[in-house]
Amino acid sequence: MLKNTLAALAIGSALFGAGQALAADYVIDTEGQHAFVNFKISHLGYSWLYGTFKEFEGQFSYDEKNPQASKVKVSLDTASVDTNHAERDKHLRSDDFLSVGKHPQATFESTAVKSTGAGTADITGNLSLNGVTKPVVIAATFIGEGEDPWGGYRAGFSGSTKLKLKDFGITMDLGPASEEVELTISVEGVRQ
Known part of the structure; x- marks a missing residue:
């Protein structure tokens, strides 16, 4: 009888476990420079100004069978902003912009x-920037996953969102064409 009970428990556990997909945890590979947080903003309505944040870290959990169970957490060093122009970068670090x-x-x-189709999802979350926290939605796309040459396993995603500067306490008047900044994120994570 004990043998039958143990067998039933083992079978039940196996069936229950098989029905649940488990999210895999990844650390974003910033050391190998396989991750980017870039932005662009209109310059006077005549051209685009591009920039990046060079120092950030984060992790994500990804469950292919249940994308809704996935999670993302990222922090970045605002002083690492780089637009390839030292004086502009100094101004961006000032209280006029990133403080x-x-x-x-x-x-x-x-x-x-929330899954939006094959390999795409909307990631809703709280963005804290310049002392203000607001909900934002990142439109994300799954790029791919698989083994790497060093014995690890990786997964990659891209995403984008638009932010109104004034929503995050940035009131510097850059003209009507420059009220929004577009963020583009590209990350490759190493499974833990």
């Missing part, structure tokens, strides 16, 4: 993931 002295970190933490 890096008061707010050295920007963070994003997901609160929900």
Whole structure:
């Protein structure tokens, strides 16, 4: 009887476990420079100004069978902003824009993931930037996953969102064409 009970428990556990997909945890590969947080904003309505944040870290959980169970958490060093122009970067770090002295970190933490199609999802989360926290939605696309040449396993995603500067306390008047900034994120994570 004990043997039958143990066998039943083992079978039940196996069936229950098989029905549940488990999310895999990944650390974003910033050391290998396989991740980017870039932005662009209109310059007077005549051209695009591009920039990046060079220092950030984060992790994500990804469950292919149940994308809604996925999670993302990223923090970046606002002083690492780089637009390839030293004086402009100094101005971006000032209180007119990122106020890096008061707010050295920007963070994003997901609160929900909603599948929007094959390999795409909307990631809703709280973005804290310049001392303001607001919900934003990142339109994400799954790029691919698989083994790497060093014995690890990787998964990659891209995403984008648009932010209104004034929503995050940035009131510097750059003209009507420059009220929004577009963020583009590309990450490759190493499974833990």
